[in-house]
Amino acid sequence: MPELYAWEPEGPVIKTDIPGPVAIEEAGRLDKVFDIRSINMLTDYSKSFGNYIADPDGNILLDVYAQIASIPIGYNNPALIKAAQSPEMINGLINRPALGNFPPHDWDNVLKTGILKVAPKGLNQVFTAMAGSDANETAYKAAFMWKRQHERGGAHVEFTDSEIENAMNNQSIKMSILSFRAAFHGRLFGSLSTTRSKPIHKLDIPAFDWPQATFPKVKYPLEENVEYNREAEQKSLDEVEHLIKTWHLPPCAVIVEPIQSEGGDNHASADFFRKLRLLTRKHNVLLIIDEVQTGVGATGKFWAHEHWDLPEPPDMVTFSKKAQTAGYYYGNLELRPNKPYRQFNTWMGDPARALVFRAVIEEIERLGLVENTNKVGNYLYGKLEELGKKYPGQFNDLRGKGMGTFIAFDNPQRDAILKLAKKFGVNIGGSGASAVRLRPMLIFQEKHADILIDRLEKIINALK
Amino acid sequence: MPELYAWEPEGPVIKTDIPGPVAIEEAGRLDKVFDIRSINMLTDYSKSFGNYIADPDGNILLDVYAQIASIPIGYNNPALIKAAQSPEMINGLINRPALGNFPPHDWDNVLKTGILKVAPKGLNQVFTAMAGSDANETAYKAAFMWKRQHERGGAHVEFTDSEIENAMNNQSIKMSILSFRAAFHGRLFGSLSTTRSKPIHKLDIPAFDWPQATFPKVKYPLEENVEYNREAEQKSLDEVEHLIKTWHLPPCAVIVEPIQSEGGDNHASADFFRKLRLLTRKHNVLLIIDEVQTGVGATGKFWAHEHWDLPEPPDMVTFSKKAQTAGYYYGNLELRPNKPYRQFNTWMGDPARALVFRAVIEEIERLGLVENTNKVGNYLYGKLEELGKKYPGQFNDLRGKGMGTFIAFDNPQRDAILKLAKKFGVNIGGSGASAVRLRPMLIFQEKHADILIDRLEKIINALK
Numbered sequence: 001m002p003e004l005y006a007w008e009p010e011g012p013v014i015k016t017d018i019p020g021p022v023a024i025e026e027a028g029r030l031d032k033v034f035d036i037r038s039i040n041m042l043t044d045y046s047k048s049f050g051n052y053i054a055d056p057d058g059n060i061l062l063d064v065y066a067q068i069a070s071i072p073i074g075y076n077n078p079a080l081i082k083a084a085q086s087p088e089m090i091n092g093l094i095n096r097p098a099l100g101n102f103p104p105h106d107w108d109n110v111l112k113t114g115i116l117k118v119a120p121k122g123l124n125q126v127f128t129a130m131a132g133s134d135a136n137e138t139a140y141k142a143a144f145m146w147k148r149q150h151e152r153g154g155a156h157v158e159f160t161d162s163e164i165e166n167a168m169n170n171q172s173i174k175m176s177i178l179s180f181r182a183a184f185h186g187r188l189f190g191s192l193s194t195t196r197s198k199p200i201h202k203l204d205i206p207a208f209d210w211p212q213a214t215f216p217k218v219k220y221p222l223e224e225n226v227e228y229n230r231e232a233e234q235k236s237l238d239e240v241e242h243l244i245k246t247w248h249l250p251p252c253a254v255i256v257e258p259i260q261s262e263g264g265d266n267h268a269s270a271d272f273f274r275k276l277r278l279l280t281r282k283h284n285v286l287l288i289i290d291e292v293q294t295g296v297g298a299t300g301k302f303w304a305h306e307h308w309d310l311p312e313p314p315d316m317v318t319f320s321k322k323a324q325t326a327g328y329y330y331g332n333l334e335l336r337p338n339k340p341y342r343q344f345n346t347w348m349g350d351p352a353r354a355l356v357f358r359a360v361i362e363e364i365e366r367l368g369l370v371e372n373t374n375k376v377g378n379y380l381y382g383k384l385e386e387l388g389k390k391y392p393g394q395f396n397d398l399r400g401k402g403m404g405t406f407i408a409f410d411n412p413q414r415d416a417i418l419k420l421a422k423k424f425g426v427n428i429g430g431s432g433a434s435a436v437r438l439r440p441m442l443i444f445q446e447k448h449a450d451i452l453i454d455r456l457e458k459i460i461n462a463l464k
Numbered sequence: 465m466p467e468l469y470a471w472e473p474e475g476p477v478i479k480t481d482i483p484g485p486v487a488i489e490e491a492g493r494l495d496k497v498f499d500i501r502s503i504n505m506l507t508d509y510s511k512s513f514g515n516y517i518a519d520p521d522g523n524i525l526l527d528v529y530a531q532i533a534s535i536p537i538g539y540n541n542p543a544l545i546k547a548a549q550s551p552e553m554i555n556g557l558i559n560r561p562a563l564g565n566f567p568p569h570d571w572d573n574v575l576k577t578g579i580l581k582v583a584p585k586g587l588n589q590v591f592t593a594m595a596g597s598d599a600n601e602t603a604y605k606a607a608f609m610w611k612r613q614h615e616r617g618g619a620h621v622e623f624t625d626s627e628i629e630n631a632m633n634n635q636s637i638k639m640s641i642l643s644f645r646a647a648f649h650g651r652l653f654g655s656l657s658t659t660r661s662k663p664i665h666k667l668d669i670p671a672f673d674w675p676q677a678t679f680p681k682v683k684y685p686l687e688e689n690v691e692y693n694r695e696a697e698q699k700s701l702d703e704v705e706h707l708i709k710t711w712h713l714p715p716c717a718v719i720v721e722p723i724q725s726e727g728g729d730n731h732a733s734a735d736f737f738r739k740l741r742l743l744t745r746k747h748n749v750l751l752i753i754d755e756v757q758t759g760v761g762a763t764g765k766f767w768a769h770e771h772w773d774l775p776e777p778p779d780m781v782t783f784s785k786k787a788q789t790a791g792y793y794y795g796n797l798e799l800r801p802n803k804p805y806r807q808f809n810t811w812m813g814d815p816a817r818a819l820v821f822r823a824v825i826e827e828i829e830r831l832g833l834v835e836n837t838n839k840v841g842n843y844l845y846g847k848l849e850e851l852g853k854k855y856p857g858q859f860n861d862l863r864g865k866g867m868g869t870f871i872a873f874d875n876p877q878r879d880a881i882l883k884l885a886k887k888f889g890v891n892i893g894g895s896g897a898s899a900v901r902l903r904p905m906l907i908f909q910e911k912h913a914d915i916l917i918d919r920l921e922k923i924i925n926a927l928k
Binding site (some may be wrong): 052105 | 499500501518568569571575589590604613630652655663669673744784802806809811
């Protein structure tokens, strides 16, 4: 693989503590009008390039967190600059359409050369949205309408007066979406009802009484614990089936992440997901794959669920983050509600952001970045394995083998590692209770992996 | 007022039926991958200028619907083209930040020269969002957390184990958001629970069992029915108070639109809203004003609630549409949750769209467009009154006097009017059961009003 991006710095540059004096002053100003208590690092995007993120004090860090796994092909990517300057982009930015009412006359072309060019196999339709949360929620809405339509007897059957009256009085539909323990699917009211990651996400917010199944409690490395894991996965599948059959609000859909990301990088085998697909089909329940964090190349496939060789496609796949836009893919036309305006909102996405995704896709294809992620991921995983042998107890439950750069490990001093990492010139994120999650961009190369490994070793030694 | 925009066409141009042959062909292609049953008109944005919207068949219509009231200062506005080409915009587009974790170091400046420059009186804080629905839902979340914190005894009181367990098990918080009959606040699960406009929005979608009060059933013109309306408004206020006191899930907030827009352009007096402010304060319930459709100048004030001369500010004001971005304003720092990450998501808005809003604000100020809307609105209202006298029964319940161009009337053949309007070169929207709602852009001038009046008269005659 040739040098992908010559426009980034040689390596990290640390000039001050982080936050430095300028960042402290600027954050103080911002705090007066904007809640900044979740700030990780004030950023100077004009000085961030490729895999490197800069702060206003002149510090430059290798970024393997990438805006919570949402920067696809590097900061200030020349290909994106070019796309941003195009007449099409300017048009999309300044003439923001209500896509459901007044779509641009060439919207089909924008979709086909962009969002739909990378549609998962079997899913050639899209409903566009703004971000991960509403992508999932509109998918849920499609699921509820689909299920009720089946119950009602088909698309041609009209709503009854009492259905209409109940709807206007919020008399709740007796159905649910089933999700997994430790799942993260967003933080609006419907999506948050399926999010089961951390209490801080959910405290004080009303939620629907929807069911949760245990995500398989597997042992790592997966390939050394096949028998044990198969049992854990079967237990989880049995629980899903039990909930489908018995929950007081029957699920019309199951939503699952290919790898539980916010919840701590929890994996399961391809076999588990194949069986989940068959199980949901058996009970006439939809399967929604949430690829908001796993999608767009990071796992060494464009979509993580391509690793599974499913017997038939999922019913819907949701996307956001690295796509820079959002929505859900589907294939079955029954998932289009039976009347217009049932799935609708003013903007229904953002053409400007759809054009950014198109430019991202073009760059991924031009440079073979999915293959790059696969190759560099294997390299990085091998180096981490070595480090794990050298420092026992420091790289626990290393996971993500063969899943591109979507790699994580647990460490008892996780929070201290993340904090100290900045001193050593790397920006790293965590997930779950004790996981260090690596989420480099798709342009991450072996030379960056070497820097990361070097710094991780220094951090571990500094924490001793 | 000088000629605002010399770059728009002289008037409508109708060359074909709408949809014409090109639109039909292009829509057919789009239909294969994107649900188009709610299409109003396929649009060629590159040929739309100022108040005029173009289709791919060369038809050009005076647009008084403006992307469901969301285009602020005209298609292909030169000031926005300039903003779109700025290095800052390109930066915002291609380096999309996770605003809560890694805000741009000059984010406070972007806010202060943009979104916060026009903050409603008393509300100097903002939480940024993606669109109207999540703006409202994050405001609801802030309300729930605020109320529970009060009940808990303050920001310093820690969550109990049982609170944490209940949250993780979706054991629903026993509180609600109160909204009004015929209200529209969005279509995700929480916002849809407060939306009470049309069954088609709500059918088959689970909703929280939250209360709705009757929006005052006033008579128009408001100024000729003061006594009657005061009684209707008092009845509504009494109902609000009754629901606050008795609903099984007590409301922690009331949300209301200054003018119910999707619900049919329903007005109430300033006195009603002043009393609603006092009533909610009395019961320690928050008041959220949903200015998604009414905000940003269309009513002859920047925010419609400025018409009311409130005794104290609302607790939160939500915005989107003409702002081209979204969020909620607040002033009371108690509305910042007591811990970080309680109100959080990956993107928390979009800096590129915040920069578009800033450019919109600059243009509004440079050209005095709020005053323009006020003046042209009065002119248009007068002309519609005249038309109403000339055609009895055709312009019923004309409303929006003194509310800029935010004007509506009822017509028994509303749907036929909207359809026929395109033949006569105007693009008009409806709301509620029988309202024609006028939502021109802020650059709408008397000459456009003259065209609109001329076409409305032609349409009425054609329908006779």
